[in-house]
Amino acid sequence: MIGELRSMYEFEFMQHALLVGIFGGGMLAFLGIFVHLRRIVFLGAALPQITALGIAIAVFANLPPLAGAILGGLSGILLLSFSGKPGHLPTEGWVGIAYASGGSLAIVVLALSPHPDAGALRFFTGDILGTSRNEALFAVAIAIAAAVVFRLFWSKFLMSSFDPMMSATLGIRVRIWNALLFLCLGIGLAAVMSSAGSMLAFGMLIGPPAAALMLFRGFPGVVLCTLLLGAGSAFLGLTAAFWFDLPGGPAMATAALLPVLPVWIFQNIKRSL
Amino acid sequence: MSNALFQFSSARLGYPGHVTLADLTLSVCTGDFIGIVGPNGSGKSTLVKTMLGLLPLRGGQMSWPAGRPVIGYVPQRERIDPIWPMRVRDLLQLTLSALEPPRLRPHREDARVQQVMQATGIQAIADQHLDTLSGGEMQRLLLARALVVQPRVLFLDEPTAAMDLFASERFMEMIAQLHRDSGITVILVTHDLQALAGRAGTVGILAAGDLHHGPTSEMLTAARLSQVYGHPIDIHPVGDRLFIQPQHETGAASS
Numbered sequence: 001m002i003g004e005l006r007s008m009y010e011f012e013f014m015q016h017a018l019l020v021g022i023f024g025g026g027m028l029a030f031l032g033i034f035v036h037l038r039r040i041v042f043l044g045a046a047l048p049q050i051t052a053l054g055i056a057i058a059v060f061a062n063l064p065p066l067a068g069a070i071l072g073g074l075s076g077i078l079l080l081s082f083s084g085k086p087g088h089l090p091t092e093g094w095v096g097i098a099y100a101s102g103g104s105l106a107i108v109v110l111a112l113s114p115h116p117d118a119g120a121l122r123f124f125t126g127d128i129l130g131t132s133r134n135e136a137l138f139a140v141a142i143a144i145a146a147a148v149v150f151r152l153f154w155s156k157f158l159m160s161s162f163d164p165m166m167s168a169t170l171g172i173r174v175r176i177w178n179a180l181l182f183l184c185l186g187i188g189l190a191a192v193m194s195s196a197g198s199m200l201a202f203g204m205l206i207g208p209p210a211a212a213l214m215l216f217r218g219f220p221g222v223v224l225c226t227l228l229l230g231a232g233s234a235f236l237g238l239t240a241a242f243w244f245d246l247p248g249g250p251a252m253a254t255a256a257l258l259p260v261l262p263v264w265i266f267q268n269i270k271r272s273l
Numbered sequence: 274m275s276n277a278l279f280q281f282s283s284a285r286l287g288y289p290g291h292v293t294l295a296d297l298t299l300s301v302c303t304g305d306f307i308g309i310v311g312p313n314g315s316g317k318s319t320l321v322k323t324m325l326g327l328l329p330l331r332g333g334q335m336s337w338p339a340g341r342p343v344i345g346y347v348p349q350r351e352r353i354d355p356i357w358p359m360r361v362r363d364l365l366q367l368t369l370s371a372l373e374p375p376r377l378r379p380h381r382e383d384a385r386v387q388q389v390m391q392a393t394g395i396q397a398i399a400d401q402h403l404d405t406l407s408g409g410e411m412q413r414l415l416l417a418r419a420l421v422v423q424p425r426v427l428f429l430d431e432p433t434a435a436m437d438l439f440a441s442e443r444f445m446e447m448i449a450q451l452h453r454d455s456g457i458t459v460i461l462v463t464h465d466l467q468a469l470a471g472r473a474g475t476v477g478i479l480a481a482g483d484l485h486h487g488p489t490s491e492m493l494t495a496a497r498l499s500q501v502y503g504h505p506i507d508i509h510p511v512g513d514r515l516f517i518q519p520q521h522e523t524g525a526a527s528s
Binding site: 158166167 | 326344
């Protein structure tokens with residue numbers, strides 16, 4: 001078994017995919033804690049779709065998909081930040097429009113592309129095995145950078161997300177910490193989506209933190225459990241994808257979401273006892 | 274005024290395209306206990322948000338003559354989301370840690386956290402999670418969180434809303450004692466007119482885009498309150514407190 005695993009991960013393409021899954025996916029899983037607690041899961045669903053549109057536009061313009069993903073992710077955050085302004089349509093309405101139009105427009109733009117790219121659809125279906133070395137290194141680099149930033153400014157991120165009004169009265173610059181949080185989210189999504197597709201990105205963003213938040217009632221436990229589940233599901237999903245000849249991204253996303261149901265059942269049983 | 278802490282001068286308060294309070298002049302001195310009351314929609318929240326710096330001034334001047342002090346803010350408890358995985362002591366420590374310089378090592382619990390839990394009587398619930406607290410406990414925690422930063426001014430925004438009679442009374446008495454003992458400046462926005470009598474030195478009544486303010490005994494009168502609320506109101510003194518009650522439509526006071 002160990003020998004088989006070792007030989008499986010001797011392939012470079014498997015190493016690249018694992019790096020993106022563990023580092024990029026782990027980073028998204030961590031950021032997902034904020035997405036859940038700030039109650040912006042819809043936003044977390046819409047952002048990958050807008051990032052996909054960015055990738056499609058990059059393919060259309062014959063630019064690197066990663067550049068399109070970064071631009072798409074950041075533009076999505078900028079656009080959706082205006083959705084909270086007073087108006088007749090609630091924020092959820094705008095987020096829904098972004099979700100629906102991002103995904104569909106991305107497919108249309110790819111279909112109209114003057115640069116036919118048979119592999120472009122992998123950004124949507126999530127064939128992580130096509131990940132290049134540079135894409136893998138980019139995911140590792142931004143995950144490490146984000147880890148340092150969050151370790152240093154953990155209290156400020158937490159406080160400004162938990163109670164923005166109180167934070168502002170204490171002189172904490174809520175807008176800056178929010179902008180930094182969403183910047184990390186945009187770049188994290190871009191890093192994962194440009195190689196593994198929207199399913200893995202959203203699966204990682206939602207699954208591991210959901211299970212961790214149900215299991216633990218303090219931040220040290222929640223963060224540790226989220227990271228372990230994120231990294232573990234990346235490894236398990238990728239290994240399963242190789243063995244059973246499954247698409248890598250969706251297999252990893254399924255592994256990321258899998259713990260949610262048993263944890264929920266466990267919590268309900270525990271509560272009823 | 275030599276000990277003026279905060280001043281509005283001909284200030285216009287409100288939102289873009291909608292001025293709630295025009296030509297507001299107000300001076301708050303160090304150690305004041307000011308109660309702000311008024312009917313729904315009269316601009317109480319706008320006034321507090323502007324004073325806290327959360328809303329920009331639409332005109333006129335607002336200043337902290339001796340510099341902006343550390344402010345403690347007690348919001349309505351509905352503003353706090355209990356799904357956050359924190360215990361009472363974690364929230365207090367987080368508030369302190371967020372004001373400290375960045376560090377790689379985790380913060381240890383500060384002695385100030387213990388102190389403030391003792392002062393507000395919440396040591397017994399120190400290890401409880403936010404989603405297990407009652408309304409009264411949550412409000413005491415929010416007071417503790419406001420005090421943990423050692424503020425010179427304490428803003429309270431309808432702190433006793435949704436609290437039962439006894440919890441509300443205990444909470445208001447705690448604020449009054451804190452004011453007496455430490456001399457902290459208190460600005461309290463409330464619907465509970467009775468809570469101000471015997472506690473607040475000054476009362477400001479917001480009505481029709483204006484703030485009328487003065488000593489509590491002059492402001493909490495049947496004539497003035499009836500005029501502000503547009504309905505006859507009776508006031509009965511009980512010791513150093515007041516029993517304030519709207520009259521029935523027939524004109525007779527309810528009993």
